[in-house]
Amino acid sequence: DAGVTQSPTHLIKTRGQQVTLRCSPISGHKSVSWYQQVLGQGPQFIFQYYEKEERGRGNFPDRFSARQFPNYSSELNVNALLLGDSALYLCASRRGKVMNTEAFFGQGTRLTVV
């Protein structure tokens, strides 16, 4: 079975631009979470989606939005990019919605804002 796949793997954007990151969960997994990892820090929770509905949101500005599609894939959208948005964006999928089921992470999208 394929693991969690994220695209693109690397991206360079200019301040003020908008970006869309994509995630395909493991087959059969209905829950997708997004995390931001800046250099030297641990991943920070952005969103969780389960069965196409937002189930949780971290402390991020409204410039960050996401959605989940009927096939359970997900997109993370960031508007009006700032230099501080440069980070590794990780997607994690799990079969259920609660935390005691294992979360599988993708390899991440490295976003650089210049």
Added chain:
Amino acid sequence: DQQVKQNSPSLSVQEGRISILNCDYTNSMFDYFLWYKKYPAEGPTFLISISSIKDKNEDGRFTVFLNKSAKHLSLHIVPSQPGDSAVYFCAATILNYGGSQGNLIFGKGTKLSVKP
């Protein structure tokens, strides 16, 4: 305010010896704890977890200990192998919390180097 703290940015251990990675937390509502391992250019990989109703969980060479009164957990790797060299993240969550399910709170990580 960091709710999950890994105060050692790095740890170096000789192959065959024990590696002990430490993690402290401040939120007494956390009831489930996880360790993830991360190699460069890869996403974090789940290693082992422990519920707050236990004080120890073992899986092969990996054992996690939880001391609720001290709000402290540790990961023991015995024996350590060069392939264990990676960044280890401690994470915590509140199961069945109505507000933010899916929210894992991570520490900053500890880089483990196992020398042959």
